[in-house]
Amino acid sequence: EAQVTQNPRYLITVTGKKLTVTCSQNMNHEYMSWYRQDPGLGLRQIYYSMNVEVTDKGDVPEGYKVSRKEKRNFPLILESPSPNQTSLYFCASSLRTGVHEQYFGPGTRLTVT
């Protein structure tokens, strides 16, 4: 089954404790992206990747890191999480940008206390 998977689905952590949210897709997509969803703000892009070893900042990259060492994986790293990073995070992938639809993972709900 074609899908985007994210782990963990739920995470409660404390300020400053490094964490990684994994994202994997099995559709051989070139493009992958991370979004955060906050009430009243919709989805905002954090980082995206056009292909292996090619990443770029989205609209809200501060406090996040990503890497794309393999085509299927695109982990999101929070080196020192803060309470304002409490949010619902989505990973998405698409064949390429432009006309191609994005396929979304199920989401990771992160709470930073």
Added chain:
Amino acid sequence: AQSVTQLGSHVSVSEGALVLLRCNYSSSVPPYLFWYVQYPNQGLQLLLKYTTGATLVKGINGFEAEFKKSETSFHLTKPSAHMSDAAEYFCAVEGGGNKLTFGTGTQLKVEL
């Protein structure tokens, strides 16, 4: 730069009534336009998209949207609402730059 405005963060309709969710966009290049739906506790899934050609686009679950360049709009409609349509709907624009920009979403409530 590109942006999306969705008018009305909450829309309520009766079952069987017309659904109209509004979306206006701005883009410096001919845009690709999308509507996504998010059911509770799920990720987003594509309802429909406009790329080129016919301006009236049909999607899944009886939804359709019309691209109106002169009005910079891409409103989503469905003739008859069903209880299962209750969800949050997002309009999005891809206007170059490898970036999909989302609106802030419209929560659709369907009442008996």
